[in-house]
Amino acid sequence: MSNLEAASLMTIRPRRSVLYLPASNARALEKARTLPVDALILDLEDAVAPEAKEMARDQLAAALQEGGFGKREVVVRVNALETPWGADDVAAVAKLGADAILFPKINTAEDVLKAVAALDAAGAPADLPIWIMAETPRCIMGMDAIAGASPRLTCLVAGTSDLSRDLRARPAPGRIGVISALSIIVIAARAHGLDALDGVHLDMNDDAGYLAACEQGRDLGFDGKTLIHPKQIPGANAAFAPSVAEIEQGKAIVAAWAEARAAGKGICVLNGKLIEKLHVEDAERLLALHAAILERGEGSASAAA
Ligand SMILES: CC(C)(COP(=O)(O)OP(=O)(O)OC[C@H]1O[C@@H](n2cnc3c(N)ncnc32)[C@H](O)[C@@H]1OP(=O)(O)O)[C@@H](O)C(=O)NCCC(=O)NCCSC(=O)C[C@H](O)C(=O)O
Numbered sequence: 001m002s003n004l005e006a007a008s009l010m011t012i013r014p015r016r017s018v019l020y021l022p023a024s025n026a027r028a029l030e031k032a033r034t035l036p037v038d039a040l041i042l043d044l045e046d047a048v049a050p051e052a053k054e055m056a057r058d059q060l061a062a063a064l065q066e067g068g069f070g071k072r073e074v075v076v077r078v079n080a081l082e083t084p085w086g087a088d089d090v091a092a093v094a095k096l097g098a099d100a101i102l103f104p105k106i107n108t109a110e111d112v113l114k115a116v117a118a119l120d121a122a123g124a125p126a127d128l129p130i131w132i133m134a135e136t137p138r139c140i141m142g143m144d145a146i147a148g149a150s151p152r153l154t155c156l157v158a159g160t161s162d163l164s165r166d167l168r169a170r171p172a173p174g175r176i177g178v179i180s181a182l183s184i185i186v187i188a189a190r191a192h193g194l195d196a197l198d199g200v201h202l203d204m205n206d207d208a209g210y211l212a213a214c215e216q217g218r219d220l221g222f223d224g225k226t227l228i229h230p231k232q233i234p235g236a237n238a239a240f241a242p243s244v245a246e247i248e249q250g251k252a253i254v255a256a257w258a259e260a261r262a263a264g265k266g267i268c269v270l271n272g273k274l275i276e277k278l279h280v281e282d283a284e285r286l287l288a289l290h291a292a293i294l295e296r297g298e299g300s301a302s303a304a305a
C-alpha cells in the first residue's frame with residue numbers, strides 16, 4: 001500500500017452528500033442541523049448577494065458559535081481574496097471552529113499558498129484544512145501543482161457552473177463539456193491523496209438526470225457530490241455509499257486473502273477470479289468507508305436498501 005493510500009485509509013471520512021446553503025438564509029442554517037448530510041458548505045460567496053454579505057457573515061459566525069451541527073462536517077466558503085469581501089471573511093471565520101475553509105476561484109498553486117497565509121495571518125489553527133473550488137480553466141490546467149501546493153489542502157470541489165460558463169460548454173447529455181475537467185480533478189486528487197467532490201445539479205425537478213449524474217460522478221471516482229437542495233441528499237448518500245453486494249464482496253476478498261496468507265500463499269483465487277493485493281487494499285478502503293458511514297449512526301443508504 002502506498003503512503004497516500006495508507007493516509008487516506010486512516011483519515012477516511014464520508015463525504016457522499018455535501019450541501020451548500022447561503023449563510024444569509026437563517027431558515028436554511030437552522031434546517032441544516034437536521035438533515036442527513038455528511039457535510040455542509042455555509043456559503044458567503046455566490047449564493048449571497050453583495051448587499052447581504054455582511055449580514056451573512058454575522059449570521060454564519062453566530063451559527064458556528066451556537067453549534068448543533070452534530071457529526072456533519074461544517075465547511076465555510078469565503079469570497080475570493082481578490083474581492084472586496086475575501087479578507088474580512090477570512091478574518092471573521094478563521095477562529096470559529098469550522099472543519100475547513102473553502103476558497104473559490106483558485107487559479108494557481110500560489111493562490112493556495114495565499115489562502116493558507118491569509119488564514120495564518122488571521123490566527124486560524126495551524127492545522128485548519130482548506131478546500132478549494134476547481135472551477136476555472138486555469139485551475140484545471142494547473143491542477144497537479146495546485147493539488148500538491150500545501151499539506152493543508154484536503155479536498156478539491158468541482159465548480160461545474162463557473163467552469164461551464166468559462167468554457168462556453170453547453171448543458172448536454174453526459175456532461176460532455178466538462179467531463180475532461182472532472183477527470184483531471186479526480187486524477188489530481190488521487191495523485192495527492194485528497195478527496196474530490198463532484199459539482200452541483202442545478203435542475204431540482206430533474207430527478208432522473210440528477211440520479212444519473214450521481215452515478216456518473218461515482219463512476220468517475222468522486223467521493224461525493226455537492227448539492228443545492230435537501231431533496232438531493234438521499235440520491236447522493238445512496239450512490240456514493242458502498243452497495244450491499246460490494247460490502248459482501250469486500251468481506252469475502254479480505255477473508256480469502258487472510259486465509260491464503262495464513263497458508264503461506266502470495267496469491268489467492270475467489271470464485272474463479274484471481275485476487276491480488278490491490279484488490280485487497282481496495283476492499284479494505286471500501287469496508288473502512290462503510291464502517292465510517294455506520295459510525296455516523298444512520299447506516300449506509302445503499303446497504304440498508
Ligand atoms: C434553491 C433554493 C433557493 C430553494 O429554496 P426554497 O425555495 O426554500 O426551497 P424549498 O421550499 O423547496 O425548501 C424546502 C425546505 O428545505 C429548506 N432548504 C432549501 N434549500 C436548503 C439548503 N440548501 N440548505 C438547507 N435547507 C434548505 C428550506 O428552508 C425549506 O425548509 P422548511 O422551512 O422546513 O420547509 C435553496 O435550495 C438554496 O438556496 N440552495 C442553495 C443555493 C446555493 O447555495 N448556491 C450556491 C452554491 S452552488 C455553486 O456556487 C457551485 C459552484 O461554485 C460552481 O461554480 O459550480
Ligand SMILES: [Mg+2]
Nearest residue numbers: 046135159162
Ligand atoms: Mg462557482
